Ligand code: MG
């Protein structure tokens with residue numbers, strides 16, 4: 001999983017470097033797909049099916065711009081502009097094991113509202129990494145993440161959550177970025193060897209989202225901006241290791 005994570009980290013670093021005004025999200029997708037192939041890994045998202053979509057997901061990356069939350073489809077028509085924010089989600093399988101990570105990238109010069117959204121969301125993921133260790137309940141971590149976002153007046157997305165990860169991209173348990181009665185009733189006790197994909201999705205406005213008719217692209221219900229950061233994180237004896245850090 002460490003090796004898979006390292007490939008994901010390398011690809012996302014490259015995309016951060018080249019994502020600038022004028023490039024399309026399909027251009028970025030091609031770079032990611034090529035790098036995964038060259039590293040001997042399979043792009044995890046390509047060909048994934050959803051009960052809501054007629055067609056399997058066509059991209060190696062999910063590319064979600066501005067008010068798109070997750071699962072945006074890379075497109076030659078989606079040319080990035082100065083001031084956009086782009087959430088890129090990417091995963092691979094290498095030798096049977098998966099890595100999954102996401103980052104929101106500011107394109108050119110980003111305004112203060114979107115910059116703050118990215119900073120708060122990325123800090124939520126840092127809080128999770130600081131707090132995760134054996135013996136801690138996930139609800140304690142999620143509560144701190146949620147508080148950080150809500151203090152800024154933001155909405156934490158409810159309809160999509162993180163997940164366990166291993167030989168499959170999506171394994172149990174579900175890993176929400178907020179505390180609910182459901183979580184408290186079926187909490188996750190963190191233990192050595194558990195590997196989670198922790199992925200806060202945060203909206204400037206309402207936490208409500210909807211899915212576009214293509215069955216994939218998830219957007220904020222109020223069209224305000226959204227950010228997404230994700231790492232694959234392994235619990236160790238005394239803390240946790242981020243497997244997808246650059
Ligand atoms: Mg992901």
Ligand code: MG
Pocket residue numbers: 100101162163197199230
């Ligand atoms: Mg994930």
